[in-house]
Amino acid sequence: MFNGSMFLIGLLQALLLLMVSPFFAGLARVLRAKMHSRQGPPVFQYYYDILKLMKRQEVRPAYTTWVFRATPYIIMATVLLIAMLLPMGTLASPLGSAGDFIVVVYLFTVIRFFLAVSGLDSGSGFAGTGSIREMGISALVEPTIMLVLFILACFARTTNLGVIGQMIASGKLPYTSPVIWLGMAAFAITSFIEMGKLPFDLAEAEQEIQEGPLTEYSGRSLALIHWGLLMKQVLAAALFLAVFFPFGNAATTDLVAVAAGLALFLLKIACCFCIAAVLENSMARLTIYKAPQLTWFALGIAMLSFIFYLVQV
Amino acid sequence: MDARGFFSLAVFLYTAGGLLALLFNRAARTANLITGLSACMASISGIISAILVFTTGAGFSINASGWLPLTRFIIDVDQLSAFMVLVICFLAAATSLYSISYLNEYKQKNPGLLGLLYNLFIASMVLVVTVGNALYFLIFWEVMTLVSYFLVIYERDQRSINGGFLYFLVAHAGTSLIMVALLVFSAKTGSFDFSAFRKANLSPVLSSVIFVLAFTGFSAKAGAVPLHFWLPEAHSAAPSNVSSLLSGVMIKTAIYGIIRVCVDFLGAGYWWWGFLVLAVGTVSAVLGVIYALAQHDIKRLLAFHSVENIGIILMGVGTGIIGLATGNPALMTLGLLAGLYHTFNHAVFKGLLFLGAGSVLYRTHTRNFEELGGLARKMPFTALFFLTGAISISALPPLNGFVSEWFTFQSLLSMGVRGGLADKFWGPLFAALLALASALTAMCFVKTYGITFAGPFRTSKAEVAVEVPFSMILGKFLLAIGCLVLGLGAPALAPRIAGMATDLVGSKTVSVATGLTTFAGNPAQGMLSTPLLSVLLAGLLFLPLLIVAVFGRSGSHPRIDPTPWACGYRYEPAMACTARSFAQVMQSIFHPLYTVKTSFKGKKAAGEYFQTSLVYEVQEDDMWTRYCGRPLARGVLSLSRTLQNLQMGNVRFYCFYIIAVLVILLAVIGL
Structure with missing residues (x-):
């Protein structure tokens, strides 16, 4: 069951993600600036921010308890664990025997849960509102994610992410099938929301939703939690890629193939972030109360995909 | 001592502990100590008995038909019953320890009686899931319902009496359905024994009828929608240690019933x-x-x-x-x-x-x-x-x-x-x-x-x-x-x-685990390893700690501010998030399911916004309580009042009733 080299690949993925996630966020920010005809910050701005924050003194409200202090570490550990579970450079899931997509989806809930609890723990009204929105939106998104993944799981007869990816990579479920492109559309919308992008979030006003619960964090805690959330954004895209675009991933644990797979993975993530940035900037921002409309729409598309799945079988 | 011995000891300790607690009704602390300790020891004994059944793989039965009246009194413990005993006793053991102090809340309210009811309640649940005879099953089921009813209304305020009444109604409606289902069984097999029920040869229609009756009856007790409206009223009204047992295990006896009747008997x-x-x-x-x-x-x-x-x-x-x-x-x-x-x-x-x-x-x-x-x-x-x-x-x-x-x-x-x-x-x-x-x-x-x-x-x-x-x-x-x-x-x-x-x-047997991994019948269908996940999580916690140790400035102590920054506003505790704001988000999405009433009190004419204080009130009303629970309660009460007319206290009418019954009986026998 337990495969040493796969475990190392998983660890490699986690470390890689840790290293590159601020870059992608920076990339998205530069792209946005260019589209606004602005100069924009350097691509590596997030690295400088994190390093600087690490050295800063922390300020905490007196109300906070251990939950507030532990949350950055818990979020970081959970994000890294998800990075170990997702197939990124390989076709097989590095830790397929430890968890499947159900585990991945629920680990995303762990991140949200602690983020939201820590927001309430700070006692700030802004952080609390952020917590509510974080949990509310996730509740609206989760059924769609589960439905799309379940349709694919029914095809592949497994919940193992690697096997589902292989099914698509081997063309058993061709892209011409409406099941897959409708599913992909629905999943793309949910990933987009999970990445904390518009229409409900505005990256320059970070207090708003995604980072609302961060309001009271400072210093190294803020650095860690911010870093963790940047990784979470990449992971939301990575989950989408692992399921729908597993091409180029290594079929073996051969070092060269894995390295090539990971390089390609980074390229794919960069594409995702570019597309997301373009979409985000060509879109008006909606009030939070419009959120259900979009998520119902995504659920509707997922249902259509499901109907096609039923008819075809 | 074998599993049977530990089981008997458990039942004995529950009963004896309860009675002893009643004796010390005046001495609250002693009574509470006896209640808690006896129930805890009895529960431990029950746990041991269940574990013995699991490890030996063999159940046991106790036949006490000789000295108990009515039909055969049989305790029949198979793996399922032992599992239920384990679940009940595990929660009861923890709750009983908790009760030793918690029951001090009820010092003035007959702590001994509360102790007796508490112990009897656990004992009746343990007996419900182990008894192997339909008649005694119904008797213990009824004891469980009644004792829990008394526990629900123990605080005797309006809220608990209302909740208790609703519970009483729904539970008994459910029990009567279960009773009919079990009586059909015994009519067909000529026996009240569960072992006979398994061999019953029923027509498809009859078995479906039994299924519907039993499932409806048990789901009323389990609190499944649409028969759930009593549950939040009753469970929230009881003392908390009892609520824990009501929600934790009593509703599970209904799950046991569903599995026993629908899977075990009816296949x-x-x-x-x-x-x-x-x-x-x-x-x-x-x-x-x-x-x-x-x-x-x-x-x-x-x-x-x-x-x-x-x-x-x-x-x-x-x-x-x-x-x-x-x-x-x-x-x-x-x-x-x-x-x-x-x-x-x-x-x-x-x-x-x-x-x-x-x-x-x-x-x-x-x-x-x-x-x-x-x-x-x-x-x-x-x-x-x-x-x-x-x-x-x-x-x-x-x-x-x-x-x-x-x-x-x-x-x-x-x-x-x-x-x-x-x-x-x-x-x-x-x-x-x-x-x-x-x-x-x-x-x-x-x-x-x-x-x-x-x-x-x-x-x-x-x-x-x-x-x-x-x-x-x-x-x-x-x-x-x-x-x-x-x-x-x-x-x-x-x-x-x-x-x-x-x-x-x-x-x-279907394999569901190897080594540290669980899977769903077939490892290819997806695997889960909670031990591995937790070891990894714990291990990965070191990475952020390491990052902080390397990049962070050593010896920097956090500053503790008396209030949160709150984006620069002057902070007041009233600014913090409320439970209402959580509910509001969902109410805007699922509003047809709630019946929400909002009202403003106070003037809100133009220009007066800053002069008077407004009272904004929101009431959620569960639509099931409104459309099912309350009409049911009202209906039963008015029906009972109508039936009271039969009892008019006039001797001639009672003579008439007797004669009428006699005539009907003779007619029935004559046919």
Whole structure:
């Protein structure tokens, strides 16, 4: 069951993600600036921010308890664990025997849960509102994610992410099938929301939703939690890629193939972030109360995909 | 001493302890000590007996027909009964330790009587799940209902009397259906013994009728939608240690009943039986949590979550019945495994949460958690254990709630993959609804923990609270450990529970675990290793610590500000988030399900906004209570009043009744 080299690949993925996630966020920010005809910050701005924050003194409200202090570490550990579970450079899931997509989806809930609890723990009204929105939106998104993944799981007869990816990579479920492109559309919308992008979030006003619960964090805690959330954004895209675009991933644990797979993975993530940035900037921002409309729409598309799945079988 | 001996000892200790407590009714502390210790020792004895049954693999039976009247009195313990005894006794042991201090709340209110009822309640539950004779099953079922009714109305205020009345009505309506179902069995077999029921040869129509009767009757007791409206009223009205038992295990006796009658006796004949159970379960799961989100009474909120979790259990049981009916032993095993595992898990984490709520109540005397806040600083252990329970019930890996939900998802997948078109349709759809329910649960418990234990003190009630006495911490600690063990021990426990399911229907064993990994009948269908996940999580915690150690400035101490920064506004505790604001989000989305009344009091004419204070009031009204519960209660009361007209106190009318009955009887016999 337990495969040493796969475990190392998983660890490699986690470390890689840790290293590159601020870059992608920076990339998205530069792209946005260019589209606004602005100069924009350097691509590596997030690295400088994190390093600087690490050295800063922390300020905490007196109300906070251990939950507030532990949350950055818990979020970081959970994000890294998800990075170990997702197939990124390989076709097989590095830790397929430890968890499947159900585990991945629920680990995303762990991140949200602690983020939201820590927001309430700070006692700030802004952080609390952020917590509510974080949990509310996730509740609206989760059924769609589960439905799309379940349709694919029914095809592949497994919940193992690697096997589902292989099914698509081997063309058993061709892209011409409406099941897959409708599913992909629905999943793309949910990933987009999970990445904390518009229409409900505005990256320059970070207090708003995604980072609302961060309001009271400072210093190294803020650095860690911010870093963790940047990784979470990449992971939301990575989950989408692992399921729908597993091409180029290594079929073996051969070092060269894995390295090539990971390089390609980074390229794919960069594409995702570019597309997301373009979409985000060509879109008006909606009030939070419009959120259900979009998520119902995504659920509707997922249902259509499901109907096609039923008819075809 | 063998399993039988420990079992008898348990029943004896419950009864003796209860009676002894009654003797010390005047000496409150002694009575409470006797109540708690005797119930705890009895429960430990029950646990040992159940574990002995598991390890030896053989059940036991006690035949006491000789000295008890009516039909044969038989205790018949197989693996399923032993499992239920284990679940009941584990929660009862922790709750009883907790009760030693908690019952001091009831010093003035006949503590001895409360102790007797408490012990009898546990004993009756243990007997319900072990008795092997339909008549005694009904008797113990009734004892359980009555004793729990008295416990629900123990506080004797208007709220508990109303809740108790609703409970009394629904429970008895359910019991009468169960009674009819069991009587049909005995009419067909000529015996009251469960062993005879298994061999009953029933026509398809009759067995379906029995199924519908039994399922409706038991689901009334379980609190499944649409017969759930009594549950939040009754469970929230009882003393908290009793609430913990009511929500944690009493409603599970109904799950036991469903499995016993529908799977064991009737052999799950038809697909639609399973589908009905599954559909009722899914609806309960989703509606339960949607209503829970609107609550700001901590005990009502937890009670609504019992509706949700009963739903999840029924989803597992339903897929199990579908598997058995369609001749798919793997699906049958998975479904029952998911249902029974969740039965145990829910008992542990819901028990824990209710004990946590009881601790809050013990110190603050308010159930409205809008008035609390910041309790984690005053009651750190209670907060920690409540958070553990909250994580479990939100199905966050690697704790126990996640494991059983994972199995539920897997059984729905198996159903969707291997079944007919209807299974293919409903499997993924129900899975998506389960995902919705658990996402909402996470939201609800962020709210419950966050508003009650985190943030500023919202009123002075929270500010003066202190940590609860040791025995109350110990009880919760045991259950929190239970959450961990049931989560991380899944690879060891799942095969045992799966074995119990296959043992029940006598099919071949289905493998669900190897080494540290659990899987769903077939490793290729997806694997889960909670021990590995938790080791990895713990290991990965070192990475951020390392990063901080390397990049952070050593020796920098955090500055503690008296108030949060709050984006620069001058801070007041009233600015902190409220439970209402959580509910409001969901109410805007699911508003047809709530009947929300909002009202303004005070002037709000133009120009006067700043002169008078406005009172904004929001009332949620559960639509089921309004359209089912209250009309039912009113209907029964008016019917009873109408029937009172028969008793007019005139002797001539009573003579007339006697003669009328005689004539009817003669006519019947004559025919």
